[in-house]
Amino acid sequence: MTRFLRGLTLAAMATTMISSAVAALAPPVEFSLLLSDQECVDVLPLDGMLYGALSTGGVAVWDDDDPSTFTRWTTLDGLTSNRINDLHWTGDHLWVATQGGGLTRVTLDETGPLFRQYTGLGDVSALNVAVVTGRVVDGSERVFYGLVNGGVGIINDGFAGNIFSAASFDGLVSDMIHDLAFVEDDLWIATADGISVYSEGIFLARSTGLGSRYVTALLADSGGGLTASTTDGVYRWSSTGMTWERLGASTDPVADLVEFEGQT
16 A cells, blocks of 8 residues: 655654554654655565655665665666555565556565566556555465556466456456455455455455445454555454444544554
8 A cells, every 4th residue: 555654764654654542652762864855655664674665766775774875776777667656575575566667576685686577467557556465375476466447466476467357357346456455365455446355266345334435455464354444434344244344433534554563
């Protein structure tokens, strides 16, 4: 899920998306300015490094031991586009979703990053990737990517597979993909018109109980639960009732979700 942070700091990475009620319970933090006068579209901490997608283009890379400076990856280094929407680490590779350039797979080698471009995924809509996720199971890397207005695609062990669209699969409720989240072996899909789940090779609609069907984000928490944010509040999935249950009263639109010390 894309998120917009101005004047990025290490502390802001952990606290910006947390509600004020939860943040008030957090211990004191020390702020270290990493970036000023521009936006960071997404951030990803990984193995003592911090990767940030910059509004001015490309990916910035900070070292925790020396955060005063950063290096920047751009199309000159091997990215498919400088307009970044999402970053995700599968356990094998760092994947970069772009607007207008498809996907870039980055191997974080000791000698430096190695870039592989995925730009031949389908028609022009497949170049506008909103979100990417994936994981490694039994040594096999499986990546799913959601398109801005083109459905959901799969990459298996580096080989591009099918792109699924709502027109062909009744259970995929919309081609406008906003977020993706794994709960065990199932992939949940947030769209502009409800929620779907990809389970055992088929898509199933899962929008029962939602007030607003415009879903902005999904959060699979450490306890195995699933929460969704929409334009009218936050919902929790009940696997018993097979429905979404609103958390609290109706609220203003919620842009994103994060888990912090067991709280959502």
